[in-house]
Amino acid sequence: MSHEAALNRSEATTPGHVAESARRQPPDAELVAIADYVADHVIDSPEAYVTARHDLMDTLACAFLALDYPACTRHLGPLVPGTVVPHGARVPGTSFALDPVKAAFDFGAMLRWLDFNDTWLAAEWGHPSDNLGGILMLADHLSRKAVDEGREPFSMHDVLTWMIKAHEIQGVLALENGFNRVGLDHVVLVKVATAAVAAQMLGLSKAGIVDALSHAWVDGQSLRTYRHAPNAGSRKSWAAGDATSRGVRLALLVAAGEMGIPTVLSAPRWGFYDVLFDGEPFHFQRPYGSYVMENVLFKISYPAEFHAQTAVEAAVMLHPEVGDRIEQVDRIVLETQEPGVRIISKDGPLANPADRDHCLQYMVAVALLHGELTAASYEDDFALDPRIDALRGKMQVREEPAFTADYYAPDKRAIGNAVQVFFNDGSRTERVAIDYPVGHRRRRAEGVPLLEQKFIDALAGCFPQQRVEAVTSLCGDARRLETTSVHAFCDLLAT
Numbered sequence: 001m002s003h004e005a006a007l008n009r010s011e012a013t014t015p016g017h018v019a020e021s022a023r024r025q026p027p028d029a030e031l032v033a034i035a036d037y038v039a040d041h042v043i044d045s046p047e048a049y050v051t052a053r054h055d056l057m058d059t060l061a062c063a064f065l066a067l068d069y070p071a072c073t074r075h076l077g078p079l080v081p082g083t084v085v086p087h088g089a090r091v092p093g094t095s096f097a098l099d100p101v102k103a104a105f106d107f108g109a110m111l112r113w114l115d116f117n118d119t120w121l122a123a124e125w126g127h128p129s130d131n132l133g134g135i136l137m138l139a140d141h142l143s144r145k146a147v148d149e150g151r152e153p154f155s156m157h158d159v160l161t162w163m164i165k166a167h168e169i170q171g172v173l174a175l176e177n178g179f180n181r182v183g184l185d186h187v188v189l190v191k192v193a194t195a196a197v198a199a200q201m202l203g204l205s206k207a208g209i210v211d212a213l214s215h216a217w218v219d220g221q222s223l224r225t226y227r228h229a230p231n232a233g234s235r236k237s238w239a240a241g242d243a244t245s246r247g248v249r250l251a252l253l254v255a256a257g258e259m260g261i262p263t264v265l266s267a268p269r270w271g272f273y274d275v276l277f278d279g280e281p282f283h284f285q286r287p288y289g290s291y292v293m294e295n296v297l298f299k300i301s302y303p304a305e306f307h308a309q310t311a312v313e314a315a316v317m318l319h320p321e322v323g324d325r326i327e328q329v330d331r332i333v334l335e336t337q338e339p340g341v342r343i344i345s346k347d348g349p350l351a352n353p354a355d356r357d358h359c360l361q362y363m364v365a366v367a368l369l370h371g372e373l374t375a376a377s378y379e380d381d382f383a384l385d386p387r388i389d390a391l392r393g394k395m396q397v398r399e400e401p402a403f404t405a406d407y408y409a410p411d412k413r414a415i416g417n418a419v420q421v422f423f424n425d426g427s428r429t430e431r432v433a434i435d436y437p438v439g440h441r442r443r444r445a446e447g448v449p450l451l452e453q454k455f456i457d458a459l460a461g462c463f464p465q466q467r468v469e470a471v472t473s474l475c476g477d478a479r480r481l482e483t484t485s486v487h488a489f490c491d492l493l494a495t
Contacts, residue, residue, distance in 0.1 A: 027210045027262040030282055031217075034169055034192075035209035037288040038200045043164050048290035050478070052160040055118055055167075057475050058298055058451050059111050059129040060493070061458035064093045065375065066113035068461065071353075075238055076106045087144040089137040092493040093462050100134075100141040101249045104194075108133025108241025114375045115237070115357050119297040119306040119439075120167075121407065121415060124174035125339070126186035128296060130240035131166035134194040134248040135159060136490070138201055143487040154201075156489055157482035162197045164293045169193040171292030176283040180343075182276060185222040187243035192216045194247025202255045211260025215250040217272050218264045229346050232355040285410065295413060298439030300450045302373045307340035308360050310434035311417035315367030317432050318421060322368050326387055328423045334364060335400040335418040335433070337407040345397045353378035364419060365391035406435065415440070452476075462495065 043049070066072045077096055078085075088097030091106045098106065108130060111117050118129045136159060143153035170189040179188055192213060199212035222243070226235040254260065265272045266281070273281055302312045311334060322329070336345075346359040356362045356378040365388045366377045376382060403416035418433035438447045455475070459468040471492055474481055481489075 025263050027214070027260070028265045030265055031210045031213045031262075032206075033288070034196050034213055035206045037169070038165055038196050038209055039206050041165070041288065043161055043290055045164075045290040045294060048164050048293045049160055049482075051293050051296065052163045052167075053475065053478055053481065054298070054448060054451055055129055055163060055293070055296065056132070056160065057455040058300075059117050059132050060092060061451075061455040062112070062114060062117040063107060063110035064458040064462045065116065066110045067093050069113060069375075071234060072110060072113040072237070075109050075241075078102065087141055087148060089140040089144075090487075090490040090494040091137070092490065093495060095495050098137075100138045101245050101252070103137035103141070104134040104248045105238075105241045105245035106133075107137055108244040109238040110241075112240045113237045114303045115305060116299050116303040116375070119299060120171045120174055120292060121297065121306060121339070121413070122171070122175045123178040124180060124186050124189065125306070126170060126174060126189055127240065128167040128170045128193070128292060129163070130187070130190045131170065131194045131197065131244055131247075132163060133241055134198055134244035135162045135166060135201075136486070138198055138248050139486045140490040142201060143485055147485075147487065153485040153487055155482060156484045156486060159486060160482065162201065164290055165288075166193040166197045167292040167296060168288050168290060169196055171296075172284065172286060172288055173282065175285040180224060182278060183223055184276060185224045185227065185239060187239045188216075188221045190240050190243040191219065191247045191250075194244045195250050196247075198248045198251035199254060202251055204251070204255060207260075208254055210262075211258070212247075212251045212254045214261040214264040215254065215258070216247060218261050219246065219250070221276065226354075227358065229348070229355070230351075232358055233352060234354050236354055236358075295441050297413075297415070297437065297441075298447060298451055300439045300447050300454060301437070302363075302367075303357065303375045304363050304373060305344050305358050305360075306437070307337065307344055307415060308363050308417070309437035309439070310415055311336065311340075311360060311419055312363050312367045312373050313437065314417060314419040314432040314434050315364045316371055316373075318419060318429050319368055319371035321429050322421050323371060325423060326369065326391065328425065329391065329394055330422045330424045332364070332368075332391065332395045333418075333420045333422070333431075334360065334395055334397045335403065336360065336397065337403040337416060338399050339404075339407065340417070341397060341399050347392075350383065353380070356383060359392075360397060361392040361395045362388065364395070365389075368421070403435075413440070467492070 085099045089100050089103035091103050117127050120128050139154045146153045170193040195212045195216040199209040225231050226233050344358050344360040350356045367373050406412045406414035414435040416435040420431040421429045436442045
């Protein structure tokens with residue numbers, strides 16, 4: 001008998017030992033609720049579909065803009081060069097036709113790379129459009145396969161519906177459950193949402209969706225280490241691509257017959273709650289519907305971590321008054337929400353672009369100096385300007401309780417910041433306070449034209465003018481877009 005077998009036998013026969021029951025239990029209710037929603041819920045919100053179409057355009061824009069950065073493009077393409085994939089998914093903005101898992105990684109990395117896609121802020125934060133990496137690439141693959149087999153392909157209406165549902169799953173789970181507080185990264189929710197929707201796309205039953213979800217929860221979860229000082233780095237730019245591709249992979253495993261883990265969340269000692277969530281079950285503020293898509297935040301003006309968006313906007317407003325008086329600045333007071341203090345307030349040297357775009361002080365300093373903030377503002381050569389760190393050293397960051405309260409209020413969902421600059425001669429600027437960024441639901445009328453221009457500008461960096469006009473015309477016509485097959489849409493975006 002081996003040492004391990006002897007040890008197990010000894011433990012099993014120890015007086016007082018109670019053997020665990022092997023009786024399979026019904027699946028956790030949290031998994032069933034998601035499966036019921038994905039399989040049965042009919043999205044009847046016109047606002048959700050309008051917003052989803054804009055979200056699609058915004059997300060594609062982010063992906064196309066990322067293609068200018070070699071740090072991103074080096075991750076793209078087949079794992080084995082030269083691989084040919086039947087019914088391969090076309091990665092937007094590229095010539096790659098890949099298996100849906102790698103395609104999901106590539107597109108997911110592209111759309112997240114510049115930290116410029118949509119955002120959801122609650123007890124947990126994240127970027128629900130990260131799920132489009134898996135949704136669009138799997139839908140493209142399945143549509144090409146369907147056509148080859150004489151069946152109807154998926155339409156872009158299907159894609160918008162799956163986007164709404166993935167947004168809702170990720171966002172509702174985030175409302176009351178702070179994964180960051182136990183050190184886990186928010187991309188766990190991307191993996192969960194993608195797995196659920198991908199399972200339905202593959203034609204799985206509710207039980208199959210539950211099984212796919214169980215694998216997403218039992219999977220190894222990412223730590224937030226790569227988002228925080230002193231380890232912030234480029235992994236945060238492809239972590240969501242990895243998560244959405246993993247969701248597709250797990251759904252494919254279940255579609256091939258893999259069994260699920262019914263009590264993956266609640267199992268005593270071994271379940272997600274006991275192992276990774278301090279023994280606490282999930283809490284829910286509302287049922288699944290279309291609330292998240294309707295209230296999602298767009299990063300329209302600045303490629304910056306969302307808790308800083310209104311701070312950057314305030315600093316840009318102050319630039320005309322401050323830009324020529326940088327040497328006279330005595331101190332800068334930044335008031336923000338509690339999550340802004342906790343997540344993006346940093347002192348000391350910043351090591352790389354990923355470090356800088358998660359530093360409140362850096363972003364505000366650039367905006368005060370230049371009156372703008374772009375993706376290029378985070379690059380190493382730009383950051384050599386000694387005035388940036390000089391201004392950072394004069395900043396005082398503090399929580400404004402009213403901003404925090406409005407941040408968590410379900411009827412407001414504000415992301416307030418205030419900036420005020422004080423000079424050596426005793427003079428000061430006004431205190432510029434902004435509660436809602438341009439991408440907020442309360443500023444949709446102002447934001448949508450800017451979003452559409454962001455889309456056009458991004459397309460122009462990838463395609464000739466004729467293709468730009470064809471894509472913008474299609475995406476601007478809701479009825480025509482929704483009836484377009486997924487593979488035809490992806491062909492239009494390929495190079």
